Amino acid sequence: MFARLCPSREVFAELADKWSMLILMDLLACGPQRFSELQRAVGGVSRKMLTQSLRNLERNGLVLRTVFPETPPRVVYDLLPLGRELAELVDPIGRWTERRAERVMAAREEFDAAHPGG
Amino acid sequence: MFARLCPSREVFAELADKWSMLILMDLLACGPQRFSELQRAVGGVSRKMLTQSLRNLERNGLVLRTVFPETPPRVVYDLLPLGRELAELVDPIGRWTERRAERVMAAREEFDAAHPGG
DNA sequence: CGCTTCGGTCTCTAATGTAGACCAGGTCTC
DNA sequence: GAGACCTGGTCTACATTAGAGACCGAAGCG
Numbered sequence: 147m148f149a150r151l152c153p154s155r156e157v158f159a160e161l162a163d164k165w166s167m168l169i170l171m172d173l174l175a176c177g178p179q180r181f182s183e184l185q186r187a188v189g190g191v192s193r194k195m196l197t198q199s200l201r202n203l204e205r206n207g208l209v210l211r212t213v214f215p216e217t218p219p220r221v222v223y224d225l226l227p228l229g230r231e232l233a234e235l236v237d238p239i240g241r242w243t244e245r246r247a248e249r250v251m252a253a254r255e256e257f258d259a260a261h262p263g264g
Numbered sequence: 265m266f267a268r269l270c271p272s273r274e275v276f277a278e279l280a281d282k283w284s285m286l287i288l289m290d291l292l293a294c295g296p297q298r299f300s301e302l303q304r305a306v307g308g309v310s311r312k313m314l315t316q317s318l319r320n321l322e323r324n325g326l327v328l329r330t331v332f333p334e335t336p337p338r339v340v341y342d343l344l345p346l347g348r349e350l351a352e353l354v355d356p357i358g359r360w361t362e363r364r365a366e367r368v369m370a371a372r373e374e375f376d377a378a379h380p381g382g
Numbered sequence: 383c384g385c386t387t388c389g390g391t392c393t394c395t396a397a398t399g400t401a402g403a404c405c406a407g408g409t410c411t412c
Numbered sequence: 413g414a415g416a417c418c419t420g421g422t423c424t425a426c427a428t429t430a431g432a433g434a435c436c437g438a439a440g441c442g
Contacts, residue, residue, distance in 0.1 A: 335440080
């Protein structure tokens with residue numbers, strides 16, 4: 147896990163980024179979503195990163211991508227069991243962040259006050 | 265949380281990166297560590313990124329940095345209560361990664377076999 | 383004197399993320 | 413029937429960031 151070339155480390159490194167985690171959290175909270183819904187839900191994500199992160203999640207067996215051959219196209223993403231497992235572990239981090247954001251911001255201000263030139 | 269300008273989102277974005285999470289996991293598992301121990305423990309991290317992530321964790325009130333004015337210098341990093349809280353949430357993700365790495369790799373191979381040109 | 387240790391910093395380059403234009407191809411409007 | 417619009421992307425150009433490795437200061441050691 148801590149070794150650079152360990153498989154679990156590689157897996158971790160591929161999933162431990164903010165966009166992937168936000169996507170997992172959103173899919174857990176809101177259920178299946180199409181591309182544009184995800185883009186609206188996950189504020190600030192570019193189409194490129196959304197595509198890339200979703201492809202990655204799909205490739206790693208966490209998310210299922212379903213294309214409906216209509217026009218305009220409709221593509222729906224949903225959690226697979228493996229992805230739901232991870233999403234359920236990531237979710238508490240999101241809740242912690244909401245709960246502790248104030249405290250973190252306070253620590254930040256304190257730090258910045260104590261280290262003016264930096 | 266999902267809104268780009270929300271404080272909790274900003275906090276999340278600053279902590280949801282692989283190096284910070286690996287550092288938190290290591291400090292939780294191994295207790296206080298000095299800089300060079302962390303660098304050895306977290307395989308593949310550069311001094312630059314280690315410094316940067318540790319400063320960040322310190323600034324956000326998750327980690328305590330203690331300098332012993334000796335030569336050669338000795339600097340010890342330890343979890344603060346806030347950091348321990350987060351580390352305890354991150355840790356299960358590390359364990360999940362270890363437990364499921366095989367399955368993820370298998371999904372990956374399946375995907376790559378199904379999408380040869382990509 | 384010159385080499386080592388420690389915890390960094392500095393510089394340069396490679397990789398990555400962001401913003402925004404563009405695209406197919408079918409429907410809706412005029 | 414010409415044009416505008418929809419979706420789920422891709423492509424390009426630019427900005428930011430990560431990574432590799434040199435350098436640093438002060439004490440210790442041979």
